Amino acid sequence: MSEQQKLVGREVEGMRQKDDFYPTPEYITRALMDRVCFAGTIWECACGDGRMSEVIKQYGHHVVSTDLVDRCYNDGTSGVDFLLENTKMPNIVTNPPFNLAYEFIEQGLRLADRKLALLLPIRYLTGKKRVELYKKYPPRFIVVIPNKVDFVGTGNPVMEFAWFVWDKTENKKETKIIWSEYKS
Numbered sequence: 001m002s003e004q005q006k007l008v009g010r011e012v013e014g015m016r017q018k019d020d021f022y023p024t025p026e027y028i029t030r031a032l033m034d035r036v037c038f039a040g041t042i043w044e045c046a047c048g049d050g051r052m053s054e055v056i057k058q059y060g061h062h063v064v065s066t067d068l069v070d071r072c073y074n075d076g077t078s079g080v081d082f083l084l085e086n087t088k089m090p091n092i093v094t095n096p097p098f099n100l101a102y103e104f105i106e107q108g109l110r111l112a113d114r115k116l117a118l119l120l121p122i123r124y125l126t127g128k129k130r131v132e133l134y135k136k137y138p139p140r141f142i143v144v145i146p147n148k149v150d151f152v153g154t155g156n157p158v159m160e161f162a163w164f165v166w167d168k169t170e171n172k173k174e175t176k177i178i179w180s181e182y183k184s
């Protein structure tokens with residue numbers, strides 16, 4: 001069992017969700033959209049059942065939604081492996097499968113012309129390979145979610161998350177940390 005499986009697996013008592021499907025609660029998407037501006041189309045490239053896409057649309061954005069797996073989202077296209085895509089988009093926003101997080105960062109940085117925002121475990125700020133990547137391409141914002149996130153409704157979540165946001169439209173190298181509201 002990988003370290004990732006141990007961490008997320010604990011949350012569902014040893015059972016991984018099939019194809020890493022952990023749908024994002026609405027307040028998490030709002031924590032990003034309320035604090036970071038996006039101009040142009042947003043690609044939700046691992047859209048699941050579309051719940052993140054639907055929240056983003058409420059902010060007036062045109063959203064393109066794709067996923068590898070068909071999860072019956074009428075506005076989405078299934079069978080699209082993000083890691084094999086070559087299409088560029090102004091912005092990419094998603095909660096990626098955590099076992100492919102590094103690959104999603106690399107591919108997102110290749111394909112997003114403006115901003116890339118990925119919801120990742122806060123502990124992904126660390127790790128030799130990841131830190132080398134962050135030093136080369138520093139995220140512009142880290143939007144911290146102050147509560148542990150209960151993706152699957154166990155009532156006993158174990159992991160903390162943050163939005164890691166890269167901005168290719170400006171040349172700033174420093175990373176700004178933004179704390180979203182604590183959810184009581």
Ligand SMILES: C[S@@+](CC[C@H](N)C(=O)[O-])C[C@H]1O[C@@H](n2cnc3c(N)ncnc32)[C@H](O)[C@@H]1O
Pocket residue numbers: 019020021022023024045046047048049050051052066067068069071080081082083094095096097098100
């Ligand atoms: C953690 S879930 C998040 C779903 C959705 N983004 C949300 O926030 O509710 C990850 C999603 O990534 C999809 N996925 C896994 N590997 C993928 C790949 N290579 N390309 C595109 N989607 C992938 C899974 O099918 C799953 O729906």
